[in-house]
Amino acid sequence: MPLGKILWVDDEIESLQSQILFLQNKGYEVTALTNGFDAVDFVRENPLDVVLLDETMPGITGLETLSKIKEINSQIPVVMITKNETENLMDDAIGSQITDYLIKPVNPNQVLLSLKKIIDNKRLVGEKTTMAYQQQFRNLFMALNSSPDYNEWMDIYKKLVYWELEMEKSDSPEMQEVFQTQKNEANTEFFKFISKNYARWVNPKSDDGPVMSHNLIKFKVLPHVEKGTPTFFILIDNLRFDQWRAIQPIFAESFRILEEDSFYSILPTATQYARNAIFSGLLPIDIEKMFPQQWKNDDEEGGKNLHEEEFFRAFLKRQRRDDIKASYTKILNNQAGQDLVNNIHNLLGNDLNVIVYNFVDMLSHARTEMEVLKELAGDETSYRSVTRSWFEHSPLHQALKKIADKKINIILATDHGTVRVKTPAKVIGDKQTTTNLRYKHGRNLNYEPKDVLAFRDPKEVGLPVPTVNSSYIFAREDMYLCYPNNYNYYVNYYRNTFQHGGVSLEEMIVPIIKMTNK
Structure with missing residues (x-):
């Protein structure tokens, strides 16, 4: 040959x-x-x-x-x-x-x-990647076993994402398997770390914790808002760190990336909790106290993310920053995206523009997001590819290109990530138990303690108490929680789908990126 x-x-x-x-x-x-x-x-x-x-x-x-x-x-x-x-x-x-x-x-x-x-480029790059990872493997192994703190965990996850993307260049299934084993081991250790520290971080008396959903805007957005230079705070739902890396080169064509940072999503790593916490600057238990009419628990009727703008404006007031001229735009469908493209220049008169972009909803339109993602994104590589393709052709990208020559700041973030679930775990609950696959709350939950992080008192972790004696459980690593009835059907239906709500590096450590015009 x-x-x-x-x-x-x-x-x-x-x-x-x-x-x-x-x-x-x-x-x-x-x-x-x-x-x-x-x-x-x-x-x-x-x-x-x-x-x-x-x-x-x-x-x-x-x-x-x-x-x-x-x-x-x-x-x-x-x-x-x-x-x-x-x-x-x-x-x-x-x-x-x-x-x-x-x-x-x-x-x-x-x-x-x-x-x-x-x-020979692909082969040579693949061989070099494999060799470089072999050298790094030991360093990562040592980092995992040296009781990392929350900053070190962010660093470990960034390195894992880096090597995951590098491994795509390698044709060595053996090395990819070694990497996957190391990533699984990292998630096992991360679960232990979160189990030990999470309650302490969200305790109102504690200031020893990472930047999380409920103090993200206070620490990572407001300090950059200045009169005369519009700041765009863009929140793309469901954006994992590796997906950010997939779209990063597209942003880099038009903008200078100043800082590539990360923060921790609160639990549950689900939109109604994490995103409401971001915009209100409060933990869910305090949102419920301050806005009893607007807060909805999982088991209540009505939209769970309808009041973000109201929460956000109340937050600015509490921070004594209601002098900020702010706009709030939520993109739920393609028409709203086109409206943003047409209207983007009008936003340059504001100090702060919030744009919430429902990427997964946009992908799926009227069908369930899971069905679409099962077809388009069977694994991490294809999920990144779909994200990149979506962003490249999205109205959001078109809108930002229109103002790339203006003096602006961009802060890009997400509410939480997702994890590909592979391991089913059985949970028994009563009629009031929620249906989420990565977390559940209810009164009489029956589960295997080793499969989940459980909080018998939701208040301990800043969560509302939907009904007396309700407790919360969060799935670990790549597990998903299924009921015994029709168990095998649901196990097969949901295996290898992307879910969120639980405890994993992919769901909890998420990007916050600062950019400016070139």
Whole structure:
């Protein structure tokens, strides 16, 4: 098997015989042609890995040949080889999607390096990634076993996300399996860490805890709001740290990323709790006390996230920041997204613009979000890919591009992440028990204690008490909570779906990113 099939097109091909021989000795199969017409015919009839193409040839030029080749097969890599160093030609060639550009005279190693970059790139990058991870594996293992604090956990999770994305470049299933085992082990340790520390963090008397949902705006948004420079606080629901990394390059095209930070979502890591806590600046138990009419528990009728703007304006008042000229926009469907695109310039007159974007809802429209995600995102890699594709073509991206040349600050965050669930756990409850798969509350919950983090007194962790003797349980790691009736059906239906509400690195440690115009 040759290392790759190469077509070399040059009207002075005789003078390149030694170079062709050099490549053949290295293991490449090389076909030599002297003009563009023959080259186009050859590409039409033969599979190739790379075309090496001279620019100045009689008949049709290299650039004309290039465009005809791209019409036949737009994916084929083409390396332009020319005596001409003019900038126009380079611009034309690059604009026509060449893969590399070499100036004559070329030496054999230059050509070899170009071929290696193109053909062997994936393999070489994969091997290098695997080696680098093997070296890092021990460091991560030591970090996990040295009783990390909440800052160190954020750092560990960032490193795991980094290696997860790097592992996509590796073709080694063995290394991916080793990485997955390490990530699972990290989640096991993280669950123990949260079980030990969470109640202390949300105790009103404690100031020894990370930035969490209920103090996010106070510590991470308001300090950046300044008169004369509009700040956009954008909250995209369900955005995990790895999904942020997937869309980060798109933001980087238009904005300068100043700080890539993270914070902890409160429990349950679910929209009505975490997002209401963000905008009210309060834990759910205090929202219920202060806004008894507006707060709805899981088992009550009515929308659970209808009053965020009201909570937010009351929060600004309590912070004595009601001098801030603020807007609040919630995007629940594509029409609202288009309205944002049309209206974005009008928001530049405000000090602070809140934009809440329901990414998962937008994906799913009228169908259940789970059904859509099961089809589109069967694993983390495809979930990231869907996120990137969605954001790239979203009205949110269009709207932000329209104001990228203005002096603005952007703070991007989310309410919570999601985790892909794989391990079912049985829970028995009465009729009042909630149906969520990653957390439940009810009066007579029956469960395996090792599967969950349980709080018999919800007040201890800043949660309302829906009914007397209600307790809350949160699923650990990749578990999902199923009732005994129809157990096998639900186990199979929900396995490998993305859920939220429980305790995992993916759900609890989430991004908060600060950007500005370039």
